[in-house]
Amino acid sequence: MIARYDFAPLDGITKTVFRQVWNDHFGGVDRYFIPFFSPTSEHVMMNRDLKELDRSRNAGLTLVPQVMTKRAEDFLWAIDIVKDLGFTEANLNLGCPSGTVAGKGKGSGFLARPDDLEKFFDEVFSKASLPVSVKTRLGIHESEEFERLLEIYNRYPIHCLTIHPRVQKQFYKGEVHMEAFAKALTASKNPVCYNGDLRTVEEIRAFEEKFPTVEAVMIGRGAIADPALLRKLHGGKAATREELQAFTQTLYHAYTEFYEGQAAQAAQRMKEVWFYLIHLFEGGERIDRKLRRNRNPREYEQLEATIFRELPLLEHPEGELV
Numbered sequence: 001m002i003a004r005y006d007f008a009p010l011d012g013i014t015k016t017v018f019r020q021v022w023n024d025h026f027g028g029v030d031r032y033f034i035p036f037f038s039p040t041s042e043h044v045m046m047n048r049d050l051k052e053l054d055r056s057r058n059a060g061l062t063l064v065p066q067v068m069t070k071r072a073e074d075f076l077w078a079i080d081i082v083k084d085l086g087f088t089e090a091n092l093n094l095g096c097p098s099g100t101v102a103g104k105g106k107g108s109g110f111l112a113r114p115d116d117l118e119k120f121f122d123e124v125f126s127k128a129s130l131p132v133s134v135k136t137r138l139g140i141h142e143s144e145e146f147e148r149l150l151e152i153y154n155r156y157p158i159h160c161l162t163i164h165p166r167v168q169k170q171f172y173k174g175e176v177h178m179e180a181f182a183k184a185l186t187a188s189k190n191p192v193c194y195n196g197d198l199r200t201v202e203e204i205r206a207f208e209e210k211f212p213t214v215e216a217v218m219i220g221r222g223a224i225a226d227p228a229l230l231r232k233l234h235g236g237k238a239a240t241r242e243e244l245q246a247f248t249q250t251l252y253h254a255y256t257e258f259y260e261g262q263a264a265q266a267a268q269r270m271k272e273v274w275f276y277l278i279h280l281f282e283g284g285e286r287i288d289r290k291l292r293r294n295r296n297p298r299e300y301e302q303l304e305a306t307i308f309r310e311l312p313l314l315e316h317p318e319g320e321l322v
């Protein structure tokens with residue numbers, strides 16, 4: 001039995017409103033990772049980041065903030081900020097594959113410069129005022145790059161090393177390198193968390209059986225596509241159509257309130273949730289295409305009603321979640 005289940009951070013989706021509503025309706029994870037914020041060089045917190053880090057908005061939930069930067073002084077500053085806000089761990093994003101981010105040497109882009117990463121860790125781990133965890137990929141081009149990276153990680157007391165076993169060039173598609181993950185798990189001196197492509201109870205159980213020494217499993221898209229995934233994992237029932245409808249309607253209303261009545265913005269957020277959730281409905285592709293083209297909140301509401309009225313619910317999500 002794995003000690004802990006973490007909800008992965010998905011920028012634009014698993015933010016404060018989503019976390020609260022998902023937790024109230026389904027839940028079953030131990031911790032939620034907050035999508036990253038990037039410290040500014042002037043060391044001024046942006047209002048939208050402060051809003052996201054406001055713990056009173058997700059009272060009762062265990063949250064881990066994530067920071068993306070390549071400068072140790074900025075990371076140390078961010079750690080002090082999140083410590084003052086009451087958090088007990090700070091996570092470093094070394095996984096974001098976006099071209100603009102990686103091009104600036106941040107996120108997974110930092111993995112291309114192991115020597116600089118080492119200097120960064122030297123400074124961070126000698127001064128950090130909170131435990132630091134890391135979320136990483138295997139490298140930029142190929143999984144073999146991870147040998148050198150793990151050598152570096154092993155030199156520091158990383159609170160937990162979450163590994164998404166893909167390289168930057170793969171984004172979120174294609175093979176997860178399970179052999180490379182197995183090697184990393186054996187060779188890591190720090191606790192390891194696995195992340196990537198787990199979306200059914202059977203897949204999670206099979207993973208746990210194969211890798212009983214992982215400290216935690218992190219799940220993202222799978223828990224959006226099937227919001228009851230963790231509940232089922234803990235022996236609970238699958239989501240019913242009524243429950244899912246109550247979940248999406250509450251979420252839509254919560255977004256509308258968050259955006260101060262701007263239904264178009266709320267509908268935009270909902271489309272990003274439906275991008276994954278539609279896979280739980282048989283024959284959802286046709287409506288998903290319409291949802292993606294849609295710009296009008298009224299039409300969004302009608303399309304959502306059509307899904308619940310017409311499409312059969314599946315036992316678990318089908319098709320690739322990309």
Ligand SMILES: Cc1cc2nc3c(=O)[nH]c(=O)nc-3n(C[C@H](O)[C@H](O)[C@H](O)COP(=O)(O)O)c2cc1C
Pocket residue numbers: 008009010011012034035036066093095096135164172195196197198218219220221222
């Ligand atoms: C739209 C989107 C946004 C993401 N935002 C973040 C982020 O802010 N921080 C991060 O570490 N990973 C981010 N990720 C990666 C996820 O946390 C996770 O590693 C990835 O989805 C693979 O896990 P899964 O197959 O369980 O979803 C994002 C992924 C997607 C698709």
